[in-house]
Amino acid sequence: MKSFLRILKLSAHAAALAFCAFWLVATSAATGPARQCFTGLANPTKISVYLGTPAADQATSQVGAPSCGGIDGLVPGATLIFSLNQGPRPQNVNSTVCWSYDTQAIDGVSGLQLTPMNRSYAQGLTEAVGTFTSPTMSGCEGSWQLELGPDMIPDQPISLTSNGWVLKRTMDISDAQACGATFTGTGLIGCGDWFPVVNIWEGTP
Amino acid sequence: MAGESSSARVSGRHHRSSIGTRPRSGEFFAPLPLAALALIVVNDVWLKPAFHSALTGKLSDIALCFFMPLFVSELLGILFGVSPRARLAVGALITTALYTAQEIVPPFTRFALAVLGAVGPHLGIHRAFRLTSDWTDLFCLALVPAAVWYGRWRLERIRPEPAPATDGCRTVADAH
Numbered sequence: 001m002k003s004f005l006r007i008l009k010l011s012a013h014a015a016a017l018a019f020c021a022f023w024l025v026a027t028s029a030a031t032g033p034a035r036q037c038f039t040g041l042a043n044p045t046k047i048s049v050y051l052g053t054p055a056a057d058q059a060t061s062q063v064g065a066p067s068c069g070g071i072d073g074l075v076p077g078a079t080l081i082f083s084l085n086q087g088p089r090p091q092n093v094n095s096t097v098c099w100s101y102d103t104q105a106i107d108g109v110s111g112l113q114l115t116p117m118n119r120s121y122a123q124g125l126t127e128a129v130g131t132f133t134s135p136t137m138s139g140c141e142g143s144w145q146l147e148l149g150p151d152m153i154p155d156q157p158i159s160l161t162s163n164g165w166v167l168k169r170t171m172d173i174s175d176a177q178a179c180g181a182t183f184t185g186t187g188l189i190g191c192g193d194w195f196p197v198v199n200i201w202e203g204t205p
Numbered sequence: 206m207a208g209e210s211s212s213a214r215v216s217g218r219h220h221r222s223s224i225g226t227r228p229r230s231g232e233f234f235a236p237l238p239l240a241a242l243a244l245i246v247v248n249d250v251w252l253k254p255a256f257h258s259a260l261t262g263k264l265s266d267i268a269l270c271f272f273m274p275l276f277v278s279e280l281l282g283i284l285f286g287v288s289p290r291a292r293l294a295v296g297a298l299i300t301t302a303l304y305t306a307q308e309i310v311p312p313f314t315r316f317a318l319a320v321l322g323a324v325g326p327h328l329g330i331h332r333a334f335r336l337t338s339d340w341t342d343l344f345c346l347a348l349v350p351a352a353v354w355y356g357r358w359r360l361e362r363i364r365p366e367p368a369p370a371t372d373g374c375r376t377v378a379d380a381h
Binding site for chain 2: 012013016017019020021022023024025026027028029032062063064065093096097121123152153155
């Protein structure tokens with residue numbers, strides 16, 4: 001009886017350790033419907049985004065990579081126009097993500113070929129991925145990712161008039177030297193910019 | 206005196222302050238850490254989807270900051286026989302470093318998501334992984350010292366297996 005209890009305790013102990021290890025991973029992937037984070041937007045819609053100036057220390061404090069230097073046209077003062085639509089509400093995703101809009105096209109970015117992402121969930125209003133090929137510098141190309149949303153995921157649905165919107169764009173350039181004097185390194189290099197959004201509104205300029 | 210001490214050891218009466226006797230486990234497989242683990246499961250599976258709020262957002266973090274130092278510590282004890290004091294400190298350090306970096310260092314958050322994305326499918330988790338970055342979550346780190354204190358308290362209460370009689374005789378003999 002004593003040895004049976006001992007084996008039972010050892011088994012429970014091992015199971016608790018294994019389950020804990022599993023849940024440390026699973027806790028970041030809990031299921032649930034995507035949250036309703038945004039309100040007041042038509043579907044489909046077009047929104048315009050006017051970019052502000054990134055913080056001087058964004059490379060270390062926010063992006064973790066050097067600036068992309070505007071090689072795709074994303075510079076302070078630029079206005080981007082997003083064509084968006086929203087699919088059905090995702091039911092089996094991490095319940096902290098938002099029911100987002102899928103980017104169909106972006107005007108104002110040069111050399112971008114978007115990859116369709118029809119999933120309707122994201123950390124913010126929309127996420128977009130694609131490939132960048134510089135129209136002016138041969139061989140300056142790589143992958144391209146963008147996130148647009150509030151800097152904090154809100155508890156209650158918000159509209160475009162709320163404050164604190166940011167646009168984050170990152171790229172992985174396959175050959176830094178092909179991009180002229182934009183980067184100091186060589187070969188594969190990651191870059192990014194974290195633009196505060198000065199103004200965002202539904203419609204076109 | 207030596208004889209009294211040895212007989213007390215054999216009878217197990219004086220083992221309460223025995224963090225120095227190096228039990229290899231016991232800090233995680235205990236009521237409070239297991240309750241914290243249960244809390245994170247209940248919160249993730251039921252409470253978050255039902256009542257998404259700032260409170261449910263923090264509950265999992267609170268639970269995690271309590272049981273993770275003890276979990277890491279117990280693994281270090283079982284796998285490597287690290288002493289209680291050292292492994293509790295390492296568990297606290299690892300938890301604090303990982304949790305802080307995940308909350309406020311975007312490159313680490315991306316790295317963590319990449320790791321989770323690689324490990325998840327091997328555990329049968331095929332959904333997207335997401336980590337929220339919110340510096341106010343760092344308040345939950347106050348639970349880390351509490352976990353260390355609890356771990357030490359637990360380990361001090363654990364009585365080691367009674368020493369074999371021959372050991373006891375040898376000790377008495379040695380003492381004389």
